[in-house]
Amino acid sequence: MFIQTETTANPARMRFLPGQTLLSAGTAGFLDKQSSARSPLAKRLFDIEGITSVYLDPQAITLTKIDDVEWSMLKPVILGVIMEHFAAGEPVIHDDGQPLPKPGLDTEAGKVIQNLLQLKINPQVASHGGHISLVDVQDDTAYIRLEGACQGCGMADVTLKQGVVKEIMALVPTIGKVLDVTDHAGGANPYYQPGKGDATASSPFHQPSK
DSSP states (O other), X not given: OOOEEEEXXXXXXXXXXXXXXXXXXXXEEESSTGGGTTOHHHHHHHTSTTEEEEEEOSSOEEEEEOTTSOHHHHHHHHHHHHHHHHHHTOOSSOOOSXXXXXXXXXXXXXXXXXXXXXXXXXXXXXXXXXXXXXEEEETTEEEEEEEEXXXXXXXXXXXXXXXXXXXXHHHOTTOOEEEEOOOGGGOOSOSOOOOTTOGGGGOTTOOOOO
């Protein structure tokens, strides 16, 4: 198992990418071992001295450490724990039907983005049966999900890149990435499948009528 690592804007945080799907959708954040009861992987990681938070998304494990311990000391232990977890065949999260914890929604950036979606962006897409939700915020990344008519729509990528992403990053300078965690393959009856050179692709919120 080859696990890649990535630094983040916060030197106390590092991303670990095991090269396989961790969550089928969404994100989960844990601030201590007690709150991580639903995640066998997070519980193992909290056993490492110096780890203060564990954040999971579909592709990566983001860990936060105390300032007194260097990553050079922690990384070998962390890599070993992650490999041991997957070798044991345990799940990343026990799915008991309850919502996963999303601490980023309560941050200042999370509240600003939710307000932007509610007051400006969603009124524009609602007239065409769509809706966009903020799933979570972690470091410089906002995770969003497209719902309703937006799910599976051929214009979703244009809507995100030319509309939603620009709006969010302009309003919240600390956000450097906006990731779509929508299961677009599950979308039913998309309004539009663009052809090559379609002129409507220049409109980020365009949804043709049925």
